[in-house]
Amino acid sequence: MTIANDFCVQLRGIHKYFFRGSERLDILNGLNLEAPEGEFLALMGPSGSGKTTLLNLIAGLDKPSEGEVWVRDQCISAMSESQLARWRTRNIGFVFQFYHLLPVLTAYENVELPLLLLPLSAAQRRQQVETALELVGLQDRMDHRPGQLSGGQQQRVGIARALVTDPALILADEPTGDLDARSAEEILDLMAELQRSLQKTIILVTHDPRAAARADRILHLDKGRLVDSLPVEPTPVRRSPRGSTRE
Amino acid sequence: MKLFLLVLKNIRRNLLRSVLTGLGTMVLVVVVIMVWSILWFLDEQTKEKTSNIKAIVTERWQMPSRMPLSYAPELRAGAARKPEHVRPLDSMTWQFYVGSTEPNRFGRETALFIVGTQPEKVLTMFDDLDTLPPDSPDRQRLEKAIQAMKTNRQALLIGRERMEAINKRVGERLKVYGMSLRGVDLEFEIVGVFPEGRWNNLAVMDWEYYNAAIDAYKRRPGVRPHPMTERSLSIVWLKTPDTRSFTAVASQIAASPSFTNPQVKTETLASGTAAFLEAFRDLIWGMRYFLMPAAVVTLCLVIANAISLSVRERRKEFAVLKVLGFRPAHILGLVLGEAILLGVVSGLLSAAGVFVLINVVFGGLKFPIGFFGTFYIPVRAIWWGLGVGAATALIGSLAPAWIACRVRVAEIFARVG
Numbered sequence: 001m002t003i004a005n006d007f008c009v010q011l012r013g014i015h016k017y018f019f020r021g022s023e024r025l026d027i028l029n030g031l032n033l034e035a036p037e038g039e040f041l042a043l044m045g046p047s048g049s050g051k052t053t054l055l056n057l058i059a060g061l062d063k064p065s066e067g068e069v070w071v072r073d074q075c076i077s078a079m080s081e082s083q084l085a086r087w088r089t090r091n092i093g094f095v096f097q098f099y100h101l102l103p104v105l106t107a108y109e110n111v112e113l114p115l116l117l118l119p120l121s122a123a124q125r126r127q128q129v130e131t132a133l134e135l136v137g138l139q140d141r142m143d144h145r146p147g148q149l150s151g152g153q154q155q156r157v158g159i160a161r162a163l164v165t166d167p168a169l170i171l172a173d174e175p176t177g178d179l180d181a182r183s184a185e186e187i188l189d190l191m192a193e194l195q196r197s198l199q200k201t202i203i204l205v206t207h208d209p210r211a212a213a214r215a216d217r218i219l220h221l222d223k224g225r226l227v228d229s230l231p232v233e234p235t236p237v238r239r240s241p242r243g244s245t246r247e
Numbered sequence: 248m249k250l251f252l253l254v255l256k257n258i259r260r261n262l263l264r265s266v267l268t269g270l271g272t273m274v275l276v277v278v279v280i281m282v283w284s285i286l287w288f289l290d291e292q293t294k295e296k297t298s299n300i301k302a303i304v305t306e307r308w309q310m311p312s313r314m315p316l317s318y319a320p321e322l323r324a325g326a327a328r329k330p331e332h333v334r335p336l337d338s339m340t341w342q343f344y345v346g347s348t349e350p351n352r353f354g355r356e357t358a359l360f361i362v363g364t365q366p367e368k369v370l371t372m373f374d375d376l377d378t379l380p381p382d383s384p385d386r387q388r389l390e391k392a393i394q395a396m397k398t399n400r401q402a403l404l405i406g407r408e409r410m411e412a413i414n415k416r417v418g419e420r421l422k423v424y425g426m427s428l429r430g431v432d433l434e435f436e437i438v439g440v441f442p443e444g445r446w447n448n449l450a451v452m453d454w455e456y457y458n459a460a461i462d463a464y465k466r467r468p469g470v471r472p473h474p475m476t477e478r479s480l481s482i483v484w485l486k487t488p489d490t491r492s493f494t495a496v497a498s499q500i501a502a503s504p505s506f507t508n509p510q511v512k513t514e515t516l517a518s519g520t521a522a523f524l525e526a527f528r529d530l531i532w533g534m535r536y537f538l539m540p541a542a543v544v545t546l547c548l549v550i551a552n553a554i555s556l557s558v559r560e561r562r563k564e565f566a567v568l569k570v571l572g573f574r575p576a577h578i579l580g581l582v583l584g585e586a587i588l589l590g591v592v593s594g595l596l597s598a599a600g601v602f603v604l605i606n607v608v609f610g611g612l613k614f615p616i617g618f619f620g621t622f623y624i625p626v627r628a629i630w631w632g633l634g635v636g637a638a639t640a641l642i643g644s645l646a647p648a649w650i651a652c653r654v655r656v657a658e659i660f661a662r663v664g
Contacts, residue, residue, distance in 0.1 A: 052660065061570060062657035082574050089572025096660075100567040104256040114571045116249040161571070173660075 007070070008169055008201040009035040009058055014067035016053055016224070027053045028064070029224040037168070038199045040192070042212035045221035051205045052173060054221065058203060059092050059171050060084040071169060089117045093162025093200075095191075097174035099154040101146040101161075107133065108142040111160045118165065132160040136190060152183030159190060163198075170194075172204045176211050188214050250577065254584040261557070268553040269589055272636055273597035275546040279635050280601050280628045282534050282542070285614055288622055289531065293521040300493045301372075302335075303519045304483040304500060307510040311343065313478035316458065318506060322483040325496040326503040333495040335485040339368035342457055343481045346423035346433065348413050356412055359423055361403070361433075361450040363457035366396035369404065372484050374516075375444055385442035392439020400456040403435035408447035408610075408621075410440060428475040431464045433457070443610060447621055478509075485513075543639060550643030554586050558647040565651050566659035575652035582651045586644030587637050594636020598629045 016028040027050045035041050045051050056062040057069050060076045061084075069077040071091060076084060101110045111132055115125045133139050136156040146154050155175060162170050172191065176184035192214050195202050204215060212218045220227050258265050304322050305312035323338035342363035347353045370389060371377050379386035389404075396402040403421075415421055417437050425431040435452065461476050487493040497513040500506065514522070524531065558565075565578050602624045605612050611621035 053657070056657045056660070059570065061660075082576075085569065085572050085574040088570065092570075094570045096567070100563065102564060102567075104260045105253075109256075113568070116253075117572050117577070165572075 006036055007034045008037045008039070008072060009033065009203070010068075010070040011054075011057070012068045012070070014054075014057065014064045014069070016050070016057065016062075017065050027224050028057075031067075031224065031226060033219070033226065035201060035203065037201055038195075039217065040195045040202045040215045041204065042215035042218045043203060043205045043221060044207065044209070044212050044218055049221040050224045051221050055171050055173055055203065055205050058169075059094060060088055089114055090165055091167050091169060093165070093167040093170040095155070095158050095162050095170065095172035095175045097177040099146070099151075099158045099178075101154055101157055103146050106143050106145055107138060107149065107157045107160075110146070110157055111164050114161065114165050128164050128166075129160075132164040133157075135163060135194065136160045150183070151179050152186055155179060155183070155187050156190065159187070159194070163194065163200075168201060170200050170202045172202065174206055175204070176206070176208060184208070184211070250581060251584065254581060254588060257557075257581070257585050258589060264553060264557070265589060268550065269593040269596075271549040271553075272546060272590060272593035272640070273600070275542050275549065275639075276594045276597040276632050276635050277601045278542045279539060279546070280598055280624060280632055281605070281612060282539050283631055284612065284624045284628055285622050286531070286535055286539075287625065288619070289524060292619070293517050293524065295515060295517045298489050300487050300490065301374075301516040302485040302487060302493055302496065302513055303516055304485065304511050304513045305481070305519070307512040309509070312481050313474065314480040314483075314509060314511060315478050316342075316480045318511070319480055319483065321503065321505050322500065322511070323485070325485060325487075326499040326505070327496075328499075328503070332499055333487070333492050335487050335492075335496055337368070337371055337486040339364050339372045339484045340454060340480055341482040341484065342454060342479045343427065344423075344425065344431075344433070344452070344457060345427040346425050348421055348423060350424045353426055356414065358426075359405075359409065359413065359450055360448065361423070361452050363452050363454040366393045366402075366404070366451070366453055368484075369393055369451060372486065373446065376442070376446070379442070388439060389442065395438040396453055399436060399438065400453050400459075401433075401435050402438040403450055403452055404439050404441065405437055405450040406447040407440045407443065409450060410437065428461070428464075428473060430467075430470070430473075431460050431476075433460055444623075445619060445621065447611075543635070546635070546639040547643040550586055550590065550640050551647060554582065554644040554647040555650075557585070558582060558651045561651075562654055563659055565654045566656040569654065569656050578654070579648050579652040582648035583641065583644055586640040586648070590636035590638075590640025590643075591633055592636075594632040594634070595629065597636070598632020601632075602626070602628060 011031055011033040014028050014031040015026070017024050017026045019025070031054070043051050043054065053062065057064055057077075058071065060069070060071075060079065064077055067077070068075050074087065076087060079087060101107075102113070105113070108129055111129045112125055115128060120128070130139065130142075133142055136159050138153060138156050138160065141149060141153060146157070149157065155178075158175075175191070176187050179187060188211055191202060191204070194200060202215075204211065206212050306314050319340050323335070323340065325333060325335045325338075327334045344361045344363060346359050346361065347357040348359065349357045369376060370379075370386070370393060376389065379389070392402075392404050396404065410416070413421070415437055417439060420434065420436045423433045423435065425433070433452070433456070441447065441449070458479070461479060464470060465472075465476055485496060487496055493515065500511060500513045568578060605624045611623050614622055
């Protein structure tokens, strides 16, 4: 099933609940969300509000108990695990709080990982990896292992890994949560720059208001509901936010 | 190939654990290969052939077999009395003589088990020696020794291990004091050694020399008849071209009126060996159905334990791979690949190592079962090592690999958020 629209991400009537024994725990309650192509969206909320769960649903890492998740023209909540894995390779870039780089691989090899799943020649892979590392300013650290890089540099590698397959949507889960203030600023600058220059849709989960302030729009989650939407003053080169939220 | 490099790097991740798992695998593969080599050899020995069959004729009701020497000519002819009767292709007789190089001491350094036979039959009837290539150095050395036996009735052909045990060398003379036949002492000159192998502990003398000694003993004044002098023939070996000829010869011997007191029986070497190995039935059963499975199961558990630890430590990493687009099959393949690669390399190294160590360095695996004192690791054991390593790694890593590929990303990254 496909639909034609301008939204990169659409969530319709999303419920997510778990059972602990006979008790039902509602994580997300009838949530609707639309994020247009190219938007930089920040998701904020207190601990336990369901931010990470929401991000996992958008990435196809988890399935909603009820409702549909659409990314571009595909209903990913109806896909099998294998279909989702294939889909993620090309359509999603994920940036983790704790980088999650493979310690046995160099920066180059970490960035190359998602490309191993695509039908590309070694030369094509090399070109894409070098471009991604150049974008994050780490072309001179290609042969370093994660243990030889600072936290900020590791996160840059994580961002390069998220970008290397040229996905339409980048999901970042507290990408500055493990960094000092200076490194965090650099990472946020980098993400904002990438969003501006590459027109990627970015959904950022954060606790940090300064990080959220870089976004086009901020959504607050509380007890599984989106409680408000705070438009942010757009920077001159950014598009105006077109998304809307409904509770 | 792309993922194979990732497998290699993952094996190097915790080098100490990989090395220890590999060593554990190697030790158990060594046990499996050694036990398997013995069982395989015994199976080969008891496997019935369809051509070039060796038959053994022994006394029917008594072990060890003792038959009158007068049986020898007719038995060697397969008891063929009529023109239409089938005759064996070849034959030889064995007369056992046990002695010691010291008159009042019988031990490892002095004992000799000597077979009296027709010297020329060593090259045509002895197992393994009858298949030596004509131009091989072993065959040429053996031919030279047999030539010496034809001109020197006191010549002795001996296994290297026995010769070293009694501290003698080729060319030296020795006196052997009869233990199986007290009073019949023999003097020999060592003229050659058997090639390395199953005859390492045997010695062979000219049967005519032995029988002359028995005759001389009987002629001594005041000597009472001894069962070993009257019935000195232990085994008659016959070679027949095929099963049909063997059956015919066996029937001829059974129907002959010459072999009634004592009666004789004819059986193939394979069935004779199997009957002989009956005495070791429990030992062989234990090796086949207890030791082998125990080693294989232990090997599976060692690998399962190591891979489980590795999978448990890397659950988050597998979740990350899934986020990046790796499918469950990829992750299954990665974990199985690591285990199998480790198993194959360890198994191969271990098999090659044990092959060289046992066959070249130690000169065989000393595990005396009847005539089979030394076992060798066959070349095919290298493939066994590879197969055992791969198969046990596969079995041992199936469950951990399945757990790894079923990792639920949302659960792994479930944080308060």
